[in-house]
Amino acid sequence: xxxxxxxxxxxxxxxxxxxxxxxxxxxxxxxxxxxWVDGNMWRKKAETRTMNYIEQPAHRGxxxxxxxxxxxxxxxxxxxxxxxxxRPLKDKNGVVLKxxxxxxxxxxxxxxxxxxxxxxxxxxxxHEAFPDSSVSAFRNKIDKERKKTKRGGCIRIATHVPYSDxxxxxxxxxxxxxxxxYVGGQSVIHNKxxxxxxxxxxxxxxxxxxxxxxxxxxxxxxxSILRGQDGLILCRRLTRGSWIPVSRNTNISASExxxxxxxxxxxxxxxxxxxxxxxxxxxxxxxxHYSLDKTLRKLGGTAGCAILIxxxxxxxxxCSSLVLDTMGNYIESPNRNVALSDxxxxxxxxxxxxxxxxxxxxxxxxxxxxxxxxxxKHFTADSKEVIDHGLPNDTYPLxxxxxxxxxxxxxxxxxxxxxxxRDSLLNQVKRIFPYDNINVDLRGPENxxxxxxxxxxxxxxxxxYGYTSSVSPLRMATFYNALANKGRMVKxxxxxxxxxxxxxxxxxxxxxxxxxxxPETAETLRDLLxxxxxxxxxxxxxxxxxxxxxxxxxxxxxxGAPTSNATFVGFFPADKPKYTCLVLLRDVSRFGxxxxxVFLEIADCVVSLDKELDCRPTVKKLAELRQKxxxxxQHYLLPTISKAPQTDVRRVHxxxxxxxxxxxxxxxxxxxxxxxxSIDQPAAYIDYHVPVNQVPNCYGMTIKDALLLxxxxxxxxxxxxxxxxxxxxxxxxxxxxxxxKVHLKLKSH
Numbered sequence: 001x002x003x004x005x006x007x008x009x010x011x012x013x014x015x016x017x018x019x020x021x022x023x024x025x026x027x028x029x030x031x032x033x034x035x036w037v038d039g040n041m042w043r044k045k046a047e048t049r050t051m052n053y054i055e056q057p058a059h060r061g062x063x064x065x066x067x068x069x070x071x072x073x074x075x076x077x078x079x080x081x082x083x084x085x086x087r088p089l090k091d092k093n094g095v096v097l098k099x100x101x102x103x104x105x106x107x108x109x110x111x112x113x114x115x116x117x118x119x120x121x122x123x124x125x126x127h128e129a130f131p132d133s134s135v136s137a138f139r140n141k142i143d144k145e146r147k148k149t150k151r152g153g154c155i156r157i158a159t160h161v162p163y164s165d166x167x168x169x170x171x172x173x174x175x176x177x178x179x180x181x182y183v184g185g186q187s188v189i190h191n192k193x194x195x196x197x198x199x200x201x202x203x204x205x206x207x208x209x210x211x212x213x214x215x216x217x218x219x220x221x222x223x224s225i226l227r228g229q230d231g232l233i234l235c236r237r238l239t240r241g242s243w244i245p246v247s248r249n250t251n252i253s254a255s256e257x258x259x260x261x262x263x264x265x266x267x268x269x270x271x272x273x274x275x276x277x278x279x280x281x282x283x284x285x286x287x288x289h290y291s292l293d294k295t296l297r298k299l300g301g302t303a304g305c306a307i308l309i310x311x312x313x314x315x316x317x318x319c320s321s322l323v324l325d326t327m328g329n330y331i332e333s334p335n336r337n338v339a340l341s342d343x344x345x346x347x348x349x350x351x352x353x354x355x356x357x358x359x360x361x362x363x364x365x366x367x368x369x370x371x372x373x374x375x376x377k378h379f380t381a382d383s384k385e386v387i388d389h390g391l392p393n394d395t396y397p398l399x400x401x402x403x404x405x406x407x408x409x410x411x412x413x414x415x416x417x418x419x420x421x422r423d424s425l426l427n428q429v430k431r432i433f434p435y436d437n438i439n440v441d442l443r444g445p446e447n448x449x450x451x452x453x454x455x456x457x458x459x460x461x462x463x464x465y466g467y468t469s470s471v472s473p474l475r476m477a478t479f480y481n482a483l484a485n486k487g488r489m490v491k492x493x494x495x496x497x498x499x500x501x502x503x504x505x506x507x508x509x510x511x512x513x514x515x516x517x518x519p520e521t522a523e524t525l526r527d528l529l530x531x532x533x534x535x536x537x538x539x540x541x542x543x544x545x546x547x548x549x550x551x552x553x554x555x556x557x558x559x560g561a562p563t564s565n566a567t568f569v570g571f572f573p574a575d576k577p578k579y580t581c582l583v584l585l586r587d588v589s590r591f592g593x594x595x596x597x598v599f600l601e602i603a604d605c606v607v608s609l610d611k612e613l614d615c616r617p618t619v620k621k622l623a624e625l626r627q628k629x630x631x632x633x634q635h636y637l638l639p640t641i642s643k644a645p646q647t648d649v650r651r652v653h654x655x656x657x658x659x660x661x662x663x664x665x666x667x668x669x670x671x672x673x674x675x676x677x678s679i680d681q682p683a684a685y686i687d688y689h690v691p692v693n694q695v696p697n698c699y700g701m702t703i704k705d706a707l708l709l710x711x712x713x714x715x716x717x718x719x720x721x722x723x724x725x726x727x728x729x730x731x732x733x734x735x736x737x738x739x740x741k742v743h744l745k746l747k748s749h
Contacts, residue, residue: 053235058228060193061273063205063218065282066317066496070196072205072219078166079188080126081154081180083109084146114174115146122169126158129165154180163189193219199332200289201280203321204442204494207334216334218494220443222276225498231270275499279315284308284605288318290722291601293330294747295585296322299566299594302587304330305338307477308602309580311571313509314481314490317579318602338584341445343470344565347555348405348592350466352525353479354414355402357428359521364417368399368528372409379415383457386411386465402528403536405552407465414464422454432516434475434489441494449475466555473567477582480569482513483529484549484577487522489513530574537593538568541600546607547574550599552592563587568595572603573613579606638683642700642724643671643709649685669709695742697732698725703746710742721746 063072088096088104098104123138138157145155166189170179181188195205206217214220288306296304301324308318321338322330336342358364375393378385388406401409418425435449452468454460459468474492482489491510498505517525529549532538537552550570557563569582581602583595607613639652645668653660667687675683690696690712698706706725710717718741719725727745734740 053232056231056233056270057191058230058270059272060191060228061226061275061499063226064275064277064499065280065285066278066315067281067283069282071201071278071280071282072193072195074191075194076163076189077192078161078163078190079159079183080157080161080166080169081183081188082142082145082157083178083180084148084155085109108178110178111174114172118172118175119143121172122175125165125168126161129161130158154183160192197282197286201282201285201320202332202334203337203339203444204278204280204316204319206443209334214443216337216444217442218276218278221441222495223443225276226273228273229268229271232268233270276495277497277499277504279310279317279494279496280319281317283609284318284602285320287605287722288320288598288602289322291598292320292322292583294721295595295598296324296330296588299585299588299590301585303336303338303342304583304585305342305473306584306598306602307339307473307582308606309477309481309492311481311484311577311580312490313496314492315496316492316494317606318581319494337442337444338586339473340440340442341447341472342586343447343450343472344584344586345467345469345555346471346476346567347466347553347565348407349476349551349553349567349569350469351402351405351410351464352483352529352551353429353433354410354464355525355528356432356483356517356521357425358413358417359524360432360517361417361424361428366398366413368524369397371395372398372401372406372412374401374404374406374408377408377411379411379461380457383461386461399528399531403531403534405532405537410464411461414460419460422460426451426454432513433471433479434512435471438475438478438491438512440474440492447472466553473582473584476567476569477580478512479516480551480571480582481580482516483522483525484571484580485522486519487515487517489516526571526574526577529570533570537591538570538596540593541568541596543600546572546603546613548572548599548603549574549577550596552596554592557587563589564591566590566592566595568592568599570599572607578610578613579603638672638685641670641672641685642705643669643688643696643698644701644705645708646670646685648705691733693736695728695730695732695734695736695740698728698742698744699732701725703744706744716741717744718742719744719746723747 060074062070062074065071086106086108088106096104119139119142120135123135123142126138127133127135142157166179170176193208195202202217204217206215206219208215209220214223219226288308292304292306303323305322306318306320307316309316319339321332321336323333323336323338325331325333355366358366372395373393374388374391374396376385376387386408388404388408391404391406396404396406396409398409414425430451435451437446437448440446449472450470452459452463454463454468462468478489478492481492489512491512493507493510496507498507526549529551530547532552533542533548533550538548538550541548548570549572550568553565553567553569555565555567557565564587566585566588567583569580571577571580581599583598585595588594638658639656641649649670650660667689669688669690670685671688673684673686675681690709695715696709696713698709701709702724703719703722706719707717713736715736723746725744726747729743730740
């Protein structure tokens with residue numbers, strides 16, 4: 001038997017060589033496999049990880065008003081996170097640095113010096129963004145988080161911070177590294193849909209329905225146009241998961257980018273959404289909103305709406321829908337657009353619909369002078385008595401019965417002509433009134449109108465003065481707009497154009513019914529409705545500037561209920577109608593005439609802004625009115641003012657063709673002095689000296705002049721309402737102290 005003379009040391013060396021050779025061969029095989037066998041697969045994966053198509057959201061289009069203001073736009077907002085973590089300090093090679101005692105040197109992204117120096121500035125910026133939280137509250141919150149012994153990585157300070165404020169904080173020295181840009185792999189910057197005018201007109205603009213559920217209003221109806229198309233952009237991966245688009249400034253050539261293989265579909269550029277132009281006029285919407293809100297607060301209604309339509313085009317210039325919330329405020333609700341979705345019994349504003357149907361019926365003969373009973377009447381033994389409240393039992397001609405809104409007279413007309421053919425009356429009414437959905441360009445509920453079959457005598461009689469059928473305010477306004485348009489019923493619309501490549505592309509006007517009646521019938525009804533305002537139930541808005549054709553309507557919310565729905569609807573100027581307006585007040589203890597003042601305030605604003613309407617007071621008309629007071633009208637011809645800059649008064653005089661030579665020009669401001677007949681003192685302007693160290697008296701001034709006057713003496717001003725100043729706090733002549741602020745209350749006189 002031979003013995004192995006190999007030493008243990010040699011065996012170990014041999015084993016070591018075998019292992020090294022084995023590992024070497026394995027590495028060699030792996031390299032060959034990676035490079036030649038699986039090379040294409042790994043190259044594709046590497047390219048996918050370093051370059052890929054990243055989704056880039058499109059910019060949502062803006063919504064403009066008809067007067068050029070932005071109603072809705074997309075703005076960036078941010079969540080503010082600060083990094084207060086304590087970390088070991090490292091050199092450029094990643095080695096942890098230590099002090100002379102061998103302790104690890106720690107640091108925080110925001111150095112103590114920069115933190116102390118700019119903390120108050122940061123807190124002031126946050127206070128400006130969120131006025132409900134004070135500067136000290138933000139300072140205490142930030143200090144509390146920073147002083148914790150075990151600091152977290154990211155501390156959320158505030159959400160929904162405007163991007164401009166967030167960017168200002170980032171630019172403070174030493175704070176840029178402390179403001180966190182990404183949290184959980186997501187950027188802290190995100191887009192938000194912003195409505196420039198707050199809650200005003202939001203039912204038209206549109207509310208978000210929630211994530212992935214879209215919008216209501218214009219935002220929802222034109223969503224495909226506004227949202228554009230998200231893009232897939234070829235990007236290169238950087239550190240920390242950031243990606244940058246591949247562009248001409250990168251080192252990736254076009255030929256290389258074409259060879260990129262990804263798991264996603266081929267890239268495509270971002271297509272931003274288009275802008276649209278709404279028909280809403282912000283100036284008129286503002287007047288309607290606050291006038292409606294003021295009236296509802298005064299009368300205690302639960303909801304209301306105001307609608308203004310341009311006669312020929314159907315453009316809805318105003319659509320204010322207010323609902324009482326749980327806090328006692330009137331707001332535009334995301335779940336209820338009163339003008340579009342509410343159905344209610346219209347009351348007496350339905351009577352012109354009945355008259356139009358009768359005029360269209362060749363078997364019915366009507367004459368505005370025909371006598372009709374008013375007061376009270378029983379038409380059958382089994383029917384309830386029809387009553388005209390406040391009218392004696394008498395006989396009125398048709399035109400007067402319309403003016404005083406007699407229920408008995410209209411029941412008599414229908415009873416004489418349709419008692420035995422009630423279906424014929426219903427068919428005539430359905431042909432001219434838009435009971436079916438008119439499908440306006442707003443996303444949201446549009447309930448179909450309801451109408452009761454007239455089988456019973458009580459239903460038939462109640463139908464004649466606006467009950468037993470339920471309609472929406474917008475449909476009723478559409479009918480009256482057709483009367484103003486000589487019988488041509490156009491579809492109401494809330495968007496007039498789409499902006500493409502910087503140019504407006506007008507949307508077509510849609511017609512519902514070319515002829516609901518003849519032009520002669522429309523003119524007759526217009527004259528009857530003028531009588532309502534000139535000498536009937538709507539005489540509380542009669543004026544000497546322009547004529548209005550309208551109708552009041554009062555409908556009980558329930559039989560015998562103490563509240564009713566009050567409505568006024570009409571068009572103006574009556575001789576050449578250009579605008580139709582409807583005002584509805586729900587659940588008020590008043591009548592239709594109480595809705596008329598809101599109509600008048602809107603109409604006055606329209607007339608003052610529309611230069612094409614030749615119905616504004618002229619110097620000649622003013623002179624004629626003042627001729628009754630005094631033969632020498634020149635003493636009364638001057639426009640009255642409370643206080644105003646003399647340059648503005650001079651400009652007004654120039655426009656009116658008046659002489660301004662009686663002004664001394666010794667002061668920047670002037671005030672008006674009335675004429676006094678007893679001492680033969682003419683009306684004139686006199687110098688006004690702004691009080692020194694005292695609060696000016698702003699009573700009777702416009703807000704423009706009141707702001708200018710108060711700020712000229714260094715006072716901050718807040719105000720509420722519209723019109724002219726009727727109250728101020730503190731009062732005029734009050735000494736000015738440090739921090740004095742003036743609050744003005746305005747109302748339309």
